[in-house]
Amino acid sequence: MQLSEAWLRELVNPPISTAELVGQLTMAGLEVDSVTPAAAEFxxxxxxxxxxxxxxxxxxxxxxxxxxxxxxxxxxxxxxxxxxxxxxxxxxxxxxxxxxxxxxxxxxxxxxxxxxxxxxxxxxxxxxxxxxxxxxxxxxxxxxxxxxxxLSLNDNVIEVDLTPNRADCLSVEGIAREVAVLNRLNFKPEHVMPVSAVHQDTLAVAVSAAEYCPRYSGRLIKNVNPDAETPLWMQERLRRSGLRSLGPLVDVTNYILLEMGQPLHAFDADKLTGGIRVRLAEAGEKLNLLNDQEIVLDNETLVIADDSRALALAGVMGGSESAVGDKTSNIFLECAYFSPDTIMGKARRYGLHTDSSHRFERGVDPYLQSRALERATQLILSIVGGSVGPVMEVKSEAALPKRLPVLLRKQQILDILCVELEDEVISDIFERLGMSVETAEEGWQVTPPGFRFDIAIEADLIEEVARIVGYNNLPQSELFMRSELSKAPEAMLELDRAKDFLVDRGYQEAITYSFVDEAIQKIIAPDDEFIPLQNPISSELAVMRTTLWCGLLRAALHNINRQHTRVRLFETGLRFVRRDGAIHQQKMLAGLAIGDVYAEQWGDKGRAIDFFDVKADLEALFALTGITMRFEAAIHPALHPGQSAQIFSASGEIIGWMGMLHPSLEKQLDLDSRVFLFELDQDLLLNKAIPAFKPLSKFPSVRRDMALIVDENVTAGQIVNVIKSCNEPMIQDIMIFDVYRGPGVEAGCKSIALGLVFQDFSQTLTDSQIDAIFSKLLAALADKTNAKLRD
Known part of the structure; x- marks a missing residue:
C-alpha cells in the first residue's frame, strides 16, 4: 500500500514527525518499507x-x-x-x-x-x-x-507492507484509523450525503449467485462531459499512490479504491444490451479484458454480464467491449461486495493480479458499498457533470458475512501480556478501532466491524491490545526453564563441521528452492519419479526436486551471467522421491565447482579444475570421519560417461555420486565451462569412526616398492583393496606414487607403482620375513587382478 503523507494528514494529523509516524506504524504491525519524497528536489x-x-x-x-x-x-x-x-x-x-x-x-x-x-x-x-x-x-x-x-510537492510517499490479514488498511482511511488509535485521536470517516436522483432511468439487475455476490448496487449517470479532465489534485494523489491518470471516470473509481478500499467499475451504458446479470460463466465462454487479453472462462468463475455476453471478470478486471472511453457520455457505475472465497485464486488462474482482486481476495467491508457509491457519484458530478439516476441494489442478507461477538477475558490479558490495564483503556482501544464493546462478567464482549475479517478469536483481540499499547511498552520477563543437554554421539560428525570444512576449501553455502523447473528436473534426473505441485508458485517452481543439483546449477548460471567465472557452491537440504507409493525425504549434501583451481594470482599461470581436484576435496571431507570411501566408475545420466563415479562406504552402501556435467546438458543449460558436481547422502556421510589409541612401535619401519603391470581397466583402488584383504598386520601404509603408460608397457596395460611400509611391534623385521609377505601379496594380486611385476 502506497500513500501520500499529506493526504493521510488531511484525515488525521498527530503532532509527530514523519520518522515518528513511520515508527508507530511499523511497531503496530504495519511495516513501512520505504519513505520517499513525492517529487525530486528542484x-x-x-x-x-x-x-x-x-x-x-x-x-x-x-x-x-x-x-x-x-x-x-x-x-x-x-x-x-x-x-x-x-x-x-x-x-x-x-x-x-x-x-x-x-x-x-x-x-x-x-x-x-x-x-x-x-x-x-x-x-x-x-x-x-x-x-x-x-x-x-x-x-x-x-x-x-x-x-x-x-502542488504540495513537499510531501512524502509512504509504502506500507501489509500482511494478508490486514485488508482493512488497504486504504488511506484504514491507515488513518490506525494512526488515530495509536495517538488517541478521534477519527471517523467523513459522512457522505446521498445524491438525489435527477432522472428515474435504471438498468435491471439480477444476481443468480447470491452466495458469491451478496450485495450488488449501481446507478446510471447520463450526459457526462467526455472532454472533461481529471483535476490536478486528484492526478497527484493517484501518482503518489503509484497509479497513473487514465481519464476522469477511471480515475474516480481508482481514487475511491485508494481512499476507502472499495473497488468500483464504470461501464459504458450505451454498449450494454439489456440489464446487468451477475452469474457464473459458462464453460468455454470468452471474455476480452481491458489489458487486451482474451481469456476462456470456466463454469466456476463469476462474471458481470448483460443479456448477450460477459462484460467483466467479477472483482478482478473489466472487459474491453464495455469499457468507458473518450466518447462515453452515459455510464453505469457498479459497486459490489464479492465474497473472498469467490475471488481467491481466480485472478491467478487467468494470469492476472489487480488492485481490485488484491482487496476482494483479502476481504472488503460488506457494508461500505452504499457510501463508496455516493462518494464516487459526487466526484463524478463535480468533474464531468451529468444527471444521476436512482441506486439499484440487490442484496442477500443471509449471504452477507456476520461478525459475531468475541469474549475477551481480563485475566487472559494479564496472563499473556503481563500488564494490567484499566477497563476504560481497554474499551477505548476497541471503540477507536471501530468495534462495539459490551461489558461481560469476565471481561468484555467485543464485536468486530465489517472491515476486520481478521478478528475471530480471543487471541486476536489480545493482539490488538498489544499492538495499540505498544510491544515496546509491555513489561519484559525472562523465561526460566530447566534444560537438559542431549548427548553428542561421538560416532557422528557434526554437519556444521562438514560445512566449515567446505568453506575452508573455497566453497560457499547456497540455499535454493525445494521446488524446481520440471524441464531441468527431467534432463538432470530423467529416471527419478518426481512429485508435481498442485498449485505451483510459477512454472519454474512446479515440481519437488529429486536432486540438489537442479538448484545449484541455476545458481551457478546466475553467477556466470554476472561475470563470476570461478564458482564453488555447496548446499545441504532435502530431496523428495516417490518410492513404493509414498513420498520419502532424504537429507543430502551437494556441491558444484566451476573455473580455475585457484583464484587469479601472479605466482601461478592458472589451471582449470578437473575431476581429481573435486575428488581430492571429497576425500579430504571423508577424512574427517576417519572412514575410507571407495570411488567406482559408473554411468549417471547427468554426468560425463568418462568422468563420473559412484561413491561407496566401507560397508558397501552407496553414499552418492560425483563427476563432470554431461556436455549435452552443458549446452542445454547455456554453460560455457566445465562443471563438476557431487551429491552425498548426508546421514551416511556423517557416520564417524571412533578414534582409538594405537601404540607406537619402537622398531624401525621398512619400505618396499613394487611396480605392477595390470590391465587398463584395473583401478588403483582395486589393487589397494586386494592388499588390505590379505590382512597382514605388518603392513602399516600403502602409497601409490606413479602410474605409467608408454614404451616398455604393452598396449592396453599400465604400470602402477606402490610403496609399502612394513613395521612390527615386537621385533625388527628381516629381509626374509618381508620377502615372504611380498610374495604373498604378489600371488594375491596375480590371482585377483592378473597383475605381474614390471621388469
Whole structure:
C-alpha cells in the first residue's frame, strides 16, 4: 500500500514527525518499507501564464513567448513544446532555478533570440518518466506561486507492507484509523450525503449467485462531459499512490479504491444490451479484458454480464467491449461486495493480479458499498457533470458475512501480556478501532466491524491490545526453564563441521528452492519419479526436486551471467522421491565447482579444475570421519560417461555420486565451462569412526616398492583393496606414487607403482620375513587382478 503523507494528514494529523509516524506504524504491525519524497528536489519554479506567442524568426518549431510569472515585467521565454498556447498556465523555471539532476537555468540564446527561463513538462520536474508536452495547470492556478507549494510537492510517499490479514488498511482511511488509535485521536470517516436522483432511468439487475455476490448496487449517470479532465489534485494523489491518470471516470473509481478500499467499475451504458446479470460463466465462454487479453472462462468463475455476453471478470478486471472511453457520455457505475472465497485464486488462474482482486481476495467491508457509491457519484458530478439516476441494489442478507461477538477475558490479558490495564483503556482501544464493546462478567464482549475479517478469536483481540499499547511498552520477563543437554554421539560428525570444512576449501553455502523447473528436473534426473505441485508458485517452481543439483546449477548460471567465472557452491537440504507409493525425504549434501583451481594470482599461470581436484576435496571431507570411501566408475545420466563415479562406504552402501556435467546438458543449460558436481547422502556421510589409541612401535619401519603391470581397466583402488584383504598386520601404509603408460608397457596395460611400509611391534623385521609377505601379496594380486611385476 502506497500513500501520500499529506493526504493521510488531511484525515488525521498527530503532532509527530514523519520518522515518528513511520515508527508507530511499523511497531503496530504495519511495516513501512520505504519513505520517499513525492517529487525530486528542484527550486525556482513558479506558476506562469503565456500572454503572447510569436513564431521564432529562425526556427519553425520554436515559439517566442511572453510569460507572466508574478514579476514586474513578463519574461521572454523561447519554447518548442507543441502544446504551448496563449492563456496556458504552466510551470516556469526562472533564471537561477535548479531542476532535478542539478540542471541550472541560465539566461540563454536560442537561434539568436534571448530566453529568460524555461517552460517545464512533468518529466523536467521529475514528476513523470515521459511527457509529450508542457505540464498544463488549471486555469485558476495563481500566477507567481511557487509550484512546489501549489502542488504540495513537499510531501512524502509512504509504502506500507501489509500482511494478508490486514485488508482493512488497504486504504488511506484504514491507515488513518490506525494512526488515530495509536495517538488517541478521534477519527471517523467523513459522512457522505446521498445524491438525489435527477432522472428515474435504471438498468435491471439480477444476481443468480447470491452466495458469491451478496450485495450488488449501481446507478446510471447520463450526459457526462467526455472532454472533461481529471483535476490536478486528484492526478497527484493517484501518482503518489503509484497509479497513473487514465481519464476522469477511471480515475474516480481508482481514487475511491485508494481512499476507502472499495473497488468500483464504470461501464459504458450505451454498449450494454439489456440489464446487468451477475452469474457464473459458462464453460468455454470468452471474455476480452481491458489489458487486451482474451481469456476462456470456466463454469466456476463469476462474471458481470448483460443479456448477450460477459462484460467483466467479477472483482478482478473489466472487459474491453464495455469499457468507458473518450466518447462515453452515459455510464453505469457498479459497486459490489464479492465474497473472498469467490475471488481467491481466480485472478491467478487467468494470469492476472489487480488492485481490485488484491482487496476482494483479502476481504472488503460488506457494508461500505452504499457510501463508496455516493462518494464516487459526487466526484463524478463535480468533474464531468451529468444527471444521476436512482441506486439499484440487490442484496442477500443471509449471504452477507456476520461478525459475531468475541469474549475477551481480563485475566487472559494479564496472563499473556503481563500488564494490567484499566477497563476504560481497554474499551477505548476497541471503540477507536471501530468495534462495539459490551461489558461481560469476565471481561468484555467485543464485536468486530465489517472491515476486520481478521478478528475471530480471543487471541486476536489480545493482539490488538498489544499492538495499540505498544510491544515496546509491555513489561519484559525472562523465561526460566530447566534444560537438559542431549548427548553428542561421538560416532557422528557434526554437519556444521562438514560445512566449515567446505568453506575452508573455497566453497560457499547456497540455499535454493525445494521446488524446481520440471524441464531441468527431467534432463538432470530423467529416471527419478518426481512429485508435481498442485498449485505451483510459477512454472519454474512446479515440481519437488529429486536432486540438489537442479538448484545449484541455476545458481551457478546466475553467477556466470554476472561475470563470476570461478564458482564453488555447496548446499545441504532435502530431496523428495516417490518410492513404493509414498513420498520419502532424504537429507543430502551437494556441491558444484566451476573455473580455475585457484583464484587469479601472479605466482601461478592458472589451471582449470578437473575431476581429481573435486575428488581430492571429497576425500579430504571423508577424512574427517576417519572412514575410507571407495570411488567406482559408473554411468549417471547427468554426468560425463568418462568422468563420473559412484561413491561407496566401507560397508558397501552407496553414499552418492560425483563427476563432470554431461556436455549435452552443458549446452542445454547455456554453460560455457566445465562443471563438476557431487551429491552425498548426508546421514551416511556423517557416520564417524571412533578414534582409538594405537601404540607406537619402537622398531624401525621398512619400505618396499613394487611396480605392477595390470590391465587398463584395473583401478588403483582395486589393487589397494586386494592388499588390505590379505590382512597382514605388518603392513602399516600403502602409497601409490606413479602410474605409467608408454614404451616398455604393452598396449592396453599400465604400470602402477606402490610403496609399502612394513613395521612390527615386537621385533625388527628381516629381509626374509618381508620377502615372504611380498610374495604373498604378489600371488594375491596375480590371482585377483592378473597383475605381474614390471621388469
Amino acid at each position: 527550486s525556482g519554479v513558479v506558476v506562469g501564464e503565456v500572454l503572447t506567442m510569436e513564431p521564432h524568426p529562425d526556427a519553425d518549431r520554436l515559439r517566442v513567448c511572453r510569460v507572466e510569472v508574478g514579476e514586474p515585467e513578463p519574461l521572454q521565454i523561447v519554447c518548442g513544446a507543441a502544446n504551448v498556447r496563449v492563456g496556458l498556465k504552466i510551470p516556469a523555471a526562472l533564471i537561477g532555478a535548479v531542476l532535478p539532476g542539478d540542471f541550472k537555468i541560465k539566461k540563454s540564446k536560442l537561434r539568436g533570440v534571448e530566453s529568460f527561463g524555461m517552460l517545464c513538462s512533468e518529466k523536467e520536474l521529475g514528476l513523470a518518466k515521459d511527457a509529450e508536452g508542457l505540464m498544463e495547470l488549471p486555469a485558476d492556478a495563481p500566477v507567481g506561486n511557487d509550484i512546489r507549494d501549489y
